[in-house]
Amino acid sequence: MRYALAVALVVAGFLADPVPAAAERLVASLTNHRVMITSNYTGVELVLFGTVERDGVGVARGPYDIVATVIGPRDSLRTRRKQRVLGIWVNTSARTFIDPPSYLAVLASRPLDAITSADNQRRLQLGIADTPLPELINNDIGEVSNDPFRVALVRLLRERGLYSEEPNAVTFLTPTLFRAAISLPAQVPIGNYIVDVKLFADGNLIAHTDSAFEIVKVGFEQFVVDAAREHGLLYGLATAMMALLTGWIASVAFRRD
């Protein structure tokens, strides 16, 4: 069935002249699909590389533009604002954001405005400004683009290196071969990451593909986390024993009388 459909499309492609939608195919991959956090982990850099394949049938367009969006695991966040109360600074108001990406990197070959129109950016949710970050307002889920809490959230996450928008991160090595470095700072959350790659030409989206990678704690680190989360009491007792043992060793080692 699928085969028949493909044949039909190809035939249709030959008949209707030219069919732009089938002219290019985007192939992309990452250097590593599994980032392991070990005790000497201080962040990592992945490389996204890919190529634009032309089927040689349609008219080759160009120059090409690439926008790659890396989206980390989603988790709800609270943004809090301090205010002066009785002379001291206190968290007085807060907003809950429903499952924003914990990591968001928008890598492009040129500034987004040069790649496509503002309309297209909004429709395709390209760039941080057009990424939906729904928040909880009086038990309603809403989207306020210039809300100060949202602005602060994006700013704080940018400062921590968790949100970034780099208009020159994707480089074309040849007119069809591109690469981009994804830098993950040490504090990025563990979990599954999606890399969504979009190909543009003349301001239009012509192909897209995606890839994924995961960040996992392994070995001792994972053991500690599991122990702490799932067997809190035992973990606490073990930690306390460790403290007593250290204290005892010290008192024996430094005994002077």
Place this chain on the structure above:
Amino acid sequence: MQIYLPIADIPVNVFLVLAMGLAVGFISGMFGVGGGFLMTPLLIFIGVQPAVAVASVTTHVAASSFSGAIAYWRRNAIDVTLALTLLAGGIVGSAAGVALFTWLRALDQLDLMIGLSYVTLLSVVGVLMVGESARAIIRSRQGKRAELRRPGSHVWFHGLPLKLRFKRSKVYVSAIPVLAIGFIIGFLGAVMGIGGGFLLVPMLIYLMRVPTATVIGTSMVLTFLTMVSATVLHAATNHLVDAVLALILMIGGVIGAQFGAHAGQRIRGEWLRLLLGLLVLAVGLRFAGQLVLRPDDLYSIRLIGGGP
């Protein structure tokens, strides 16, 4: 050398944390206090979340006070009855403190509470200690002898029911104020990540008239017992104790404490108290500045899920 802390979720420099352990250990050995009131702010300063810092420091203080307690045990300078009575209050206090800690964290007010308690407690204790030791220094300059224990002086709460005889300390007082002191120390320890030695020692000396000889050893026993229970409670309820962080801290801490204790013996008691008072006051003022001055950033974010 960077090492990744599994619970705090940040990489830290091992030597930096080790050096912090050594420095705080030195001070704690010198003055006979746990040093939690210095360690917690330092950890927060290097980027550990306040909640993880408080929870992990309890473990560190447990280790350093345990090694101190063993040393005093060998010198037979511990009043076991007194320590156990204080502990009974302390465990209840720890549980109440951990519960408050969990509740405040949910309300976004944990950082404020930690800050406020540090300011109030450290400023008050710091001022009292500086004042008392300055008077003692002036007195000794004038050639008079300091009188810490006035026989016959009797405060109303010594006469409450449930009288207990604390043999090694040679006092015969009601157990109620002793339990109350234990409760306060356990409570503050859990909320602020401090052992409370710098509070307990003056309380026992001035309020309960316990002789100085048994006070420090007894306070060490209590500190280590409350800190052990706070560690277990924090681990079981909030899952925030970072064992790797705690281990690095305690290794530095116990080594530093030995050198500190050595240095402490060369300084006269009232000067030691003056120095400690100034230190306590300085940390208190630092926290006060943080609360009163306009913060660089009015906004902060917190994960709602598993993380702090």
